[in-house]
Amino acid sequence: MQFIELRNIYKTYHIGDIDIPVLREVSLNVARGELVALMGTSGSGKSTLMNILGCLDRPTSGEYWLDGQEVSRRSADERALLRNRTVGFVFQSFNLLPRTSALENVMMPLAYARENLSDRQARRRSAELLERVGLGDRLDHLPSQLSGGQQQRVAIARSLINRPAILFADEPTGNLDSHTSEEILQMFKQLNAEEGITIVLVTHDAAVARLARRMIRIHDGVIESGAFVPGSNPAGSQQAVSQSAAGAQAIEGGT
Amino acid sequence: MKVYRIIQTALRALRRNPMRAALTTLGIIIGVGAVIAMMEIGNGSSAAIQKSIASMGADNLLVQPGTAASGGVSFGVGSVMTLTPEDAQAILRECPAVRAVAPVVRARTQVVYGSRNWVPFSIYGTTPAFLVVRDWTNLAQGEIFTDRDVRNANRVCLLGHTLVRELFQGDSPIGKDIRINNVSFKVVGVLSRKGANMMGMDQDDIVVAPWTAIKYRVAGAPLANVNQSSTSSSSSSSVNSLSQLYPGGQPELYPAPSATQAADTPMPVRFTNVDQILVTARNSEAIPQAISQITALLRARHRIHNGEPDDFHIRDMTEMTKVMSSTASLMTNLLLCVALISLVVGGVGIMNIMLVSVTERTHEIGLRMAVGARARDILRQFLVEAVVLCLAGGAMGILVGHGGSYLVKMLLHWPIATSPSAIIAAVLVSASVGIVFGYYPAWKASRMDPIEALRYE
Secondary structure (H helix, E strand, O other): OOOOEEEEEEEEEEEEEEEEEEEEEEEEOOOOOOOOEEEOOOOOHHHHHHHOOOOOOOOEEEEEEOOOOOOOOHHHHHHHHHHHOOOOEEEEOOOOOOOOOHHHHHHHHHHOOOOOOOHHHHHHHHHHHHHHHOOOOOOOHHHOOOOOOHHHHHHHHHHHHEEEOOOEEEEOOOOOHHHHHHHHHHHHHHHHHHHHHHHEEOOOOHHHHHHOOOOEEEEEEEEEHHHHHOOOOOOOHHHHHHHHHHHHHHHHHOO | OOOOHHHHHHHHHHHHOOOHHHHHOOOOOHHHHHHHHHHHHHHHHHHHHHHHHHHHOEEEEEEOEEEEOOOOEEEEEOOOOOHHHHHHHHHHHOOOOOOEEEEEEOOOOOOOOOEEEEOOOEEEOOOHHHHHOOOOOEEEOOOOOOOOHHHHHOEEEEHHHHHHHHOOOOOOOOOOOOOOOOOOEEEEEEEEEOOEEEOEOOOOOEEEEHHHHHHHHHHOOOOOOOHHHHHHHHHHHOOOOOOOOOEEEEEEEOOOOOOHHHOOOOOOOOOOOEEEEEEEEEOOHHHHHHHHHHHHHHHOOOOOOOOHHHHHHEEOOOOHHHHHHHHHHHHHHHHHHHHHHHHHHHHHHHHHHHHHHHHHHHHHHHHHHHHHHHHHHHHHHHHHHHHHHHHHHHHOOOOOOHHHHHHHHHHHOOOOOOOHHHHHHHHHHHHHHHHHHHHHHHHHHHOOHHHHHHHOO
């Protein structure tokens, strides 16, 4: 079993009497330490998929195994705990707390952690992370005093504070110019290579997706290609095999 | 999450928008400030009112001799002579609930100065403690006679304003001699003006002198012995000579006991009686205590057996005490209403702003949930924020209220009294206002869906 396994995930929104299926029979897996891009146009269901992967949302039906645990039926509090411990988020709009220093922004998730760090330990860990993302001299700057790229670095440092096993980045470069985008992407790549953190990049930008070794394409709530780790052959899903093959081709075609 | 970190987070969140936090707390500051100021001013005025009612004699007790009865005919209060000056001393000595005691001998006779004369409403023979009991120690002129004057039966007296007006026509009477029933008394002081009492009787129409002098030197008709003193009724007209201690002959102190009675209860002969004993209790609450202590003491001193009726009466000023307690409770209730209204208004303000704050910080709530905050963490965060706001407002309000009442004291010269209970109540109430009015916004925040909240613009 892989680090992440989705089996026949359906997600349907009910608006009034109308059912809107957003995800249909989504099955995929992600290996530990992988850097995967989740690609799709807007409205393709990639955000919904990411929300389910990030334990923010629950699928209507299907199974979601995260690190060997079935989590799709967990309660809200249990999912909060999972998000705190195993998952890190990086958002398109950075989502830093306004009028709060970079250091305190990075420290914020520790407030909900079960491990009880002293204030000094927490500060030290946050400062170390900010140094790692190259902001060691800007600990006390407010978000409004930082450039977009710097803000996103703070957000990355924040997502790493609880030492997550997996990082979800939702259009992390969407609000950045191409130069800073490149820097941020390199940072993800470095984190993946050096720390072995599994990273899922959600993007609609092929240039960003090219960074990843594997690309999962989603269209209209259905996985088009790249659903499975190459070589892993989930039993009983012929379709998946063909999709996987198609995904491999797509990557070759892209590079 | 540790408590101090929750509070730290709340403070940090409030610091992000200090202006709004300040405006929000303004409601609570005004509310609590009003409560504290009202409590202090109210307490001050009610203490002042109580003090002035007390000066009318609300915590006074009047001990009078009992009733003589013979053959089914009773002669009313004061018709026997059972109280002695020693009783008065014993009451002061042995009843802890009693603050001051004054024996009183009353007389009603003519007072003469020069060519003018006047019959005062009351001539009181008493001790200096009488002025303490009646809260009358501030003299308009001169000074009070002393205990030594009482021991020596010195002929000195204090005059009320009415007498000064009638006899001296505005001249200073100090050092002048007046004649009371043809015995000359030196005026040593003039009592301050007290006006009429609740019954409309002029309290300034009074002469106060040592009781020994009145008792032994002035032959007024004592009010007490209406029935027994009929034999000596002629005494008031006779000229008094100083050698006579009991001018006009002394009436029998007690109705002559039958031989059997005398054998059964051998009583020491009492040479001196007083008409009444004025007692003042330590405070209005101590009145019932004082009554029971005096009753027990006098029954023991008068050797009254169990089951026999008292030979004295104790009267308290129930009417005045009632007025006193009703003013106090009226005041308290009024203040409570004001306090409640202003705090509810402040609380609604808090709720309003917290609701705005929750909406405004939807994004933050979504983010916090995304990084692992549970619903109860969010609930707690916003609740603590509201409570911190209210407590800060409460603390400020205490200062503002105290400052306000102090200002009133300085500018308007109103009496104020600090009230620690009001401060404790203000802190508790502002904390509970924070919880009550902060709960709904906090609950609303905690019920948000993290995805919706993150998407909210």
